[in-house]
Amino acid sequence: MSETDRASNRPSGRMNGGRAMAEMLRLAEVGPMFGMGGFQLLPFYDALASSA
Amino acid sequence: MSHFLINDERCGAFAAEAYARVTNRPGVCDGTLGPGATNLVTGLVEALNAGTPVIAFAGDTNRSHSWKNMTQESRQVEILRPAVKEVIRVEQTARVPELLARAFAVATSGRAGPVLVDVPEDVCHGSHDFTAEDFALDPTTLQAPARRIRPDRADVARAAAMLAQAKRPLILVGGGIHWSQGYQALLKLAEAQAIPVAHTMSGKGAIPCIHPLSVGLFGRYSRIANELIEAADCLLVVGCKLGEIATKRYQLPARSVPLIHLEILAEEIGRCFPPAVALWGDARAGLEDLADALAEDARTARAQRADYAAEIPRRMAAWREEASARLDSSERPVHMARLCRELNRALPADSILVADGGFAGHWTGLLYDTKTAGRHFIPDRGFASIGYGLPGGIGAALAAPAAPVVAITGDAGFNMMLGELETARRAGLGLTIVVVNNAASGYVKALQYAVFRGRYQSSDLVEMDYAAIARAMGCAGVRVEDPDQLPAALAAGITDRSRPTVIDVIVTRDPARMLPAVDNRTIEVREGDRPA
Numbered sequence: 001m002s003e004t005d006r007a008s009n010r011p012s013g014r015m016n017g018g019r020a021m022a023e024m025l026r027l028a029e030v031g032p033m034f035g036m037g038g039f040q041l042l043p044f045y046d047a048l049a050s051s052a
Numbered sequence: 053m054s055h056f057l058i059n060d061e062r063c064g065a066f067a068a069e070a071y072a073r074v075t076n077r078p079g080v081c082d083g084t085l086g087p088g089a090t091n092l093v094t095g096l097v098e099a100l101n102a103g104t105p106v107i108a109f110a111g112d113t114n115r116s117h118s119w120k121n122m123t124q125e126s127r128q129v130e131i132l133r134p135a136v137k138e139v140i141r142v143e144q145t146a147r148v149p150e151l152l153a154r155a156f157a158v159a160t161s162g163r164a165g166p167v168l169v170d171v172p173e174d175v176c177h178g179s180h181d182f183t184a185e186d187f188a189l190d191p192t193t194l195q196a197p198a199r200r201i202r203p204d205r206a207d208v209a210r211a212a213a214m215l216a217q218a219k220r221p222l223i224l225v226g227g228g229i230h231w232s233q234g235y236q237a238l239l240k241l242a243e244a245q246a247i248p249v250a251h252t253m254s255g256k257g258a259i260p261c262i263h264p265l266s267v268g269l270f271g272r273y274s275r276i277a278n279e280l281i282e283a284a285d286c287l288l289v290v291g292c293k294l295g296e297i298a299t300k301r302y303q304l305p306a307r308s309v310p311l312i313h314l315e316i317l318a319e320e321i322g323r324c325f326p327p328a329v330a331l332w333g334d335a336r337a338g339l340e341d342l343a344d345a346l347a348e349d350a351r352t353a354r355a356q357r358a359d360y361a362a363e364i365p366r367r368m369a370a371w372r373e374e375a376s377a378r379l380d381s382s383e384r385p386v387h388m389a390r391l392c393r394e395l396n397r398a399l400p401a402d403s404i405l406v407a408d409g410g411f412a413g414h415w416t417g418l419l420y421d422t423k424t425a426g427r428h429f430i431p432d433r434g435f436a437s438i439g440y441g442l443p444g445g446i447g448a449a450l451a452a453p454a455a456p457v458v459a460i461t462g463d464a465g466f467n468m469m470l471g472e473l474e475t476a477r478r479a480g481l482g483l484t485i486v487v488v489n490n491a492a493s494g495y496v497k498a499l500q501y502a503v504f505r506g507r508y509q510s511s512d513l514v515e516m517d518y519a520a521i522a523r524a525m526g527c528a529g530v531r532v533e534d535p536d537q538l539p540a541a542l543a544a545g546i547t548d549r550s551r552p553t554v555i556d557v558i559v560t561r562d563p564a565r566m567l568p569a570v571d572n573r574t575i576e577v578r579e580g581d582r583p584a
Contacts, residue, residue, distance in 0.1 A: 003191055010184035017176040020148040020187075021109070026053055027187055028156060028194050030080050030107075031071050032450045033055040034064030038084020038124075040111025040173040048055045 001029065018043025022051060056446075056479055059471035061088050063443035065095020065108060066432070069166075070406060070440075070447030072104045073430050076233065077195045078159045079447065082109035085173075086124030089132060092168075094437050096135040099166035102254065102434030103231055103316075105159035105196045106166035107152075108136070114173040129170050137165030145178040149186045156193040163317040164196040164231060196231055203314065203331035203338045211288070211312045211329040212345035216353065218286035220360055221247045224270060224305075226298065227254030227433070228291015228316060234336030235259070235425035238290070241343040244350040246357035247288070248364050250277035252298045253407075253417035255291070256429040261421035264365045271298040273418040273568050275375075276367045278304060287311045288342075291335040294324045297433070314338040379419070382535055385558045388488070388568065390535045392419035395486075398542035399458060404448045407431040408441030408461035411495050412488050415568045416460055438465035442472050442485055449481045456546040460486040463513055464493045473525050473552060482549030484542070487518045487556050494566045501563035508563075522554035531556045 001009065011023045021044045025033070037045050058064040061083040068079030079099075083089045089110035099106040110132070113122045133139050138158045140151050148171075155167045192198050215221055223242060229235065238258055242249050242265050250270040251258050259266055270277035281287070281304055289311060292298060302324060305311065313327035314335060321330045331338045346353065354361075372379070378389035392415055399405060401423035407413040413431040422428040430448060432440035441461025449457040461469075466487050476483055488494075497511035519529030528548055530541045532555055545553035560566065 006189065006191070007184075010187040012182055012184040012186075014179055014181045016179045017142070017145040017148045017171065020145070020180070020182060021152060021171070021176070022053065023187060024149050024152040024189070025080065027189055028078075028152075030053070031075060031077060032067075032447075033053070033080040033082065034058045034067045034447075035055065035082035035109075036058060036061060036064070036084060036088055038088055038111050040085050040113075041082060041109065041171065041176055043176050044082070044109070044171075045055070048053055051053050 016043045018045070019047040022047035026051060056475060058475050060469075061091035062094050062439070063469060063472045063475070065092045065106065066098065066440050066443035067447035067450075068106050068108070069095055069099045069102070069104050070430060070444035071451045072099070072106055073230065074404065074427050074448050074451035075195075076231065078105040078107045078156060080107050083111070085111045085113060086126055086128060089128040090126065093132060093135050094435065096132065096166045096168070098432050098435040098437060098440070100135060100137060100434065102227060102432070103163045103165060104434070105164040107155050107159055108166060108168050110168060110170050111176065112170050112172045116174060129168075132168050135166070136168045139168045139170060141170045142172070142175050145175050145180040148175070149182065153189050153193070157190065157198065160193050160196040160198040197334060200334040200337045202341060203333035207329055207331050208338070208341045208345055211331060212342055214286055214310055214312060214329060215245065215247070215288065215342070216346060216349060219357070220284050221286040221288065222267070222280055222284040223247050223249045223288045223290060224281070224292055225249060225255040225258040225290045226252045226292025228335045229255055229258040230427055232291060232316070232335035234290075234339050237336045237339035237343065239425065241339050241346075244343060244354070245346055246354045246361040248280065248361065250280065252292055252433070253413060253431045254433045256417065256420070257422045257426050260424050262423055265361065267364055267368070269418050271304065272300055273414055275371045275418065281305045284309055289313045290339065291315065293320050299324065384534055385560050386532065386535045386538070388415045388559055389419055391486070391488070391538065391557055391559065392416055394535070394538040394542060395458065395460075396421050398539060398546065400456060402454070403428065403456040403458065403546070404452060405429050406441055406444040406448050406457065406459040408438055408444075408459070408465045409436035410438045410462045410465060411498070411566060411568070412441065412460045412462050412465070418568050438462060439468035441465055442469040442476065445483045445485060446472065446476050446479065446481060449483045450479070456484070458484040458486060458542070458545070460488065462494055463487055463489045463491065463516065463518070466518065467513070470521070473522065473527060473554070476552040477526050480550060481552055483552045484545030485552060485554045487554060488559050489516070489518060489556050490559050490561055490566065491515045492561065492563070497563045498566040506563070518554050518556035522552070527551050528553040529556065530554070531558070533558045
């Protein structure tokens with residue numbers, strides 16, 4: 001995405017750390033991610049699920 | 053955004069690492085608290101040693117209860133610290149975006165590398181009121197190299213003067229050329245100045261292997277490159293650490309030959325071989341500067357080195373002639389050289405061959421030919437772990453969905469990773485996995501043959517039918533016992549883009565003939581070295 005799009009796509013408001021991680025990775029346009037979940041990072045997984 | 057469940061976090065790190073190699077963008081993986089985090093170690097060390105940008109997340113304990121024997125708790129940050137370029141521990145939910153931006157910057161700046169982002173449970177689950185400004189990212193840090201630094205101008209002038217005087221200069225290229233994307237700059241310099249190019253396993257694809265100035269692999273295994281290094285009067289080393297395999301355990305090159313070392317990590321210069329001129333900087337930038345400095349006299353240089361340049365295709369043809377008995381072998385079990393020849397024939401220019409550590413990588417490193425410059429051969433030479441083939445193939449296939457991707461792995465390496473065939477199938481990847489089946493831990497068995505007079509201990513595997521295993525897992529599976537079956541098997545694998553194909557190739561079980569150099573019956577074992 002262009003820098004203008006990236007700036008206008010920034011989220012704001014109240015969110016958990018896992019969602020903030022996912023939002024940064026979305027803005028960075030990362031490719032496929034690989035992992036196996038556990039309780040500690042499940043808010044991150046939850047944010048990925050809702051972004052798909 | 054896509055996220056894939058993997059069956060072993062080591063594979064997740066390998067897949068992320070291979071994705072990064074194909075795209076130059078950071079690969080991303082994660083592991084949960086404890087075993088999930090510690091399983092990342094091998095893949096992260098590969099990334100560290102190969103200079104690959106990777107961002108790995110690890111979940112950690114809730115800080116309200118840390119160090120009270122929480123389940124799966126360990127000193128995971130200390131375990132992972134030497135496996136990465138930097139550990140970033142996130143202590144506040146509010147700082148998550150800032151520290152992720154930092155992770156990208158570290159992963160892609162200077163010599164790229166892996167970053168561990170350790171996230172305690174309460175930080176991940178806790179909430180904060182963020183502003184849009186909190187999510188600022190520096191776009192230059194989203195791919196490697198984030199920025200480029202040019203070598204000192206006076207050093208470039210000294211190096212250019214040295215190259216200009218050389219009658220038989222040679223360029224030795226390592227994996228740094230890929231990170232720098234310096235292909236055009238290298239080809240321009242090599243062609244303008246008539247300087248042949250040799251490569252390490254990681255550097256394969258620096259220029260096309262079929263280019264008339266390509267002299268192939270140098271170091272532990274070589275076609276004609278080592279002889280040319282011995283006869284060279286000036287060496288330009290680019291993006292290469294000159295480690296054990298590249299130098300035949302530090303025997304090559306001779307210290308008397310003046311060496312120019314162009315390298316992004318300053319402290320690698322002079323670590324193994326003292327350079328006559330050190331060029332600290334980005335490979336592409338340095339090669340461009342050298343080409344510019346030498347441009348004026350390029351016509352004269354080409355004329356003076358015309359015979360030298362003409363030698364290369366002639367010598368390569370002679371080598372091919374000498375190797376033809378192996379390359380064209382119709383013997384059963386299949387000769388590894390014949391398998392490499394069939395890979396050369398079957399794989400189109402845009403394909404990617406992922407080569408597992410162990411001898412699958414050495415054979416293809418020596419005999420596989422890339423048809424164009426670029427990342428078309430991906431060996432895990434950072435750490436040379438076996439097992440990289442399948443997960444590396446998964447990462448490469450996701451990074452280049454249009455390109456045929458073939459992963460070549462030994463049976464021992466494939467045994468490590470069999471569970472990931474489920475991942476590849478679930479992801480719907482039309483990946484081809486060539487299993488070099490010698491029913492052995494081949495490299496170890498070959499060493500036991502050569503050095504321990506055939507006293508084999510714990511180097512034999514049970515004969516397995518990997519094609520049948522693949523079919524039982526819902527993938528395509530082909531068993532190849534005759535080399536004439538290879539073209540059809542490879543074509544079928546490359547064509548099937550809906551599911552993985554496993555080609556189980558039965559190769560020699562004779563430990564005297566497992567390694568690529570020569571027939572090991574005539575091997576010379578030198579004290580303090582190991583046989584090739």
